[in-house]
Amino acid sequence: MITLCYKVLFMSRQNQLETMQEISDIKRIMERSSRFISLSGLSGIAAGLCALAGAYFANNILNNYYSEYNHGTGYTDRNFDSLKIKLLVLAGVVLAAALILSFIFTWRRAKQNHLPIWDLTARKLMWNILIPLISGGLFILAMLQYSEWRFVAPACLIFYGLALVNGSKYTLTDIRYLGYLEIVLGLVNTQFTGYGLYFWAVGFGVLHIIYGVLMWWKYERAAVNGR
Amino acid sequence: MKNPINGLNKVFDNRVRLGVMSVLMVNEEVNFNDLKQMLEVTDGNLATHLVNLEDKGYIKVHKGFIGRKTNTTYAITKSGEKAFSDHIAALENMIKGVK
Numbered sequence: 001m002i003t004l005c006y007k008v009l010f011m012s013r014q015n016q017l018e019t020m021q022e023i024s025d026i027k028r029i030m031e032r033s034s035r036f037i038s039l040s041g042l043s044g045i046a047a048g049l050c051a052l053a054g055a056y057f058a059n060n061i062l063n064n065y066y067s068e069y070n071h072g073t074g075y076t077d078r079n080f081d082s083l084k085i086k087l088l089v090l091a092g093v094v095l096a097a098a099l100i101l102s103f104i105f106t107w108r109r110a111k112q113n114h115l116p117i118w119d120l121t122a123r124k125l126m127w128n129i130l131i132p133l134i135s136g137g138l139f140i141l142a143m144l145q146y147s148e149w150r151f152v153a154p155a156c157l158i159f160y161g162l163a164l165v166n167g168s169k170y171t172l173t174d175i176r177y178l179g180y181l182e183i184v185l186g187l188v189n190t191q192f193t194g195y196g197l198y199f200w201a202v203g204f205g206v207l208h209i210i211y212g213v214l215m216w217w218k219y220e221r222a223a224v225n226g227r
Numbered sequence: 228m229k230n231p232i233n234g235l236n237k238v239f240d241n242r243v244r245l246g247v248m249s250v251l252m253v254n255e256e257v258n259f260n261d262l263k264q265m266l267e268v269t270d271g272n273l274a275t276h277l278v279n280l281e282d283k284g285y286i287k288v289h290k291g292f293i294g295r296k297t298n299t300t301y302a303i304t305k306s307g308e309k310a311f312s313d314h315i316a317a318l319e320n321m322i323k324g325v326k
Contacts, residue, residue: 019321031247033265120261
C-alpha cells in the first residue's frame with residue numbers, strides 16, 4: 001500500500017515536470033516566433049558612435065561655411081548648394097556606416113545563439129521599422145527641396161522614434177522607451193530649431209550609446225561572462 | 228473529482244503539432260518555410276502534421292503564388308484557437324492539481 005502511494009506520488013511529480021517543460025516550450029516558441037531577439041546592445045553603441053562622429057564633421061562643415069559667409073564672400077548660391085551636398089553625402093555615409101556596423105554586431109549575436117538572422121521575425125521587424133523611416137526620409141528630402149532646413153533634425157528624431165515604437169512589437173520591448181525619448185527630443189527641438197545638430201547628436205549619438213550599454217548589460221553580459 | 232488529464236487534447240501530444248499551434252497563435256499567417264525554419268523539422272514531417280491539423284479543422288491553408296513559386300500559408304482557425312487554449316488551461320490545471 002505504501003509503495004503504491006509512493007509510486008502514484010512519484011508519477012505525478014514526473015508528470016508535473018513534463019507538463020511544466022511543455023508549457024515552457026510553448027512559451028519559448030511563441031516568443032521566438034513573434035519577436036526578433038538577436039538585436040545586440042553593441043549595435044546601439046556602434047550606431048551612436050557613428051552619429052557622434054557624423055555630428056562632429058557636420059559641425060566642422062557648418063563652421064567653415066559660416067566663417068566664409070561672415071568674413072568672405074557672403075551668401076552665394078554656389079556655397080549654399082555645396083553645403084547642402086556635403087551635408088547630404090555626410091548623412092548618407094553616417095547612415096551606411098551605422099547600418100553596417102549594427103548589422104555586424106546583431107549578426108554575430110544571432111550566430112552565437114544559433115538563431116537565424118533572416119527569418120519571419122526579422123522581416124516583420126524590418127518592415128514595421130521601414131514604414132515610418134522611409135516616409136520620414138522622403139518627407140525630409142521634400143523639406144530640403146524647398147530649403148526648409150529648420151525642421152530636419154526634429155523630423156529625423158520624431159520619425160525615427162515612431163519607427164522604433166512601431167518596431168518594438170517585433171523585438172525587445174525595451175526599444176519602445178528609446179523611441180519615446182527620441183520623439184520627445186524631436187518635439188522639444190521644434191522650439192529650438194537653431195540647435196538641431198546638438199539635439200540630433202544627443203538623440204542619435206548619446207541615447208543610442210546609453211541604450212546600447214543598458215541592453216548589453218541586461219541581456220548579453222551574462223553570455224560573455226559565462227564563456 | 229474531475230480528472231485533470233481529461234482536458235488534454237490528444238492532437239497536441241505531438242511536439243511538432245504543438246509547435247505549429249504555438250507559432251500560429253501569435254502570428255496571423257505563416258508560410259511553410261518559416262514554420263519549417265522555426266520548428267527545425269523536415270519537409271515531410273511538417274507536411275504530415277499540417278495535414279493532420281487541417282483535417283481537425285484547427286488550421287486553415289491558403290495556397291498562393293509569389294511569381295510562379297507556390298507560397299502556402301497557414302493560419303489558426305477559431306476552433307483551433309479554442310482547442311489550444313483549452314489544452315493549455317488543462318496543462319496549467321495539472322500543475323496546480325498536483326501541488
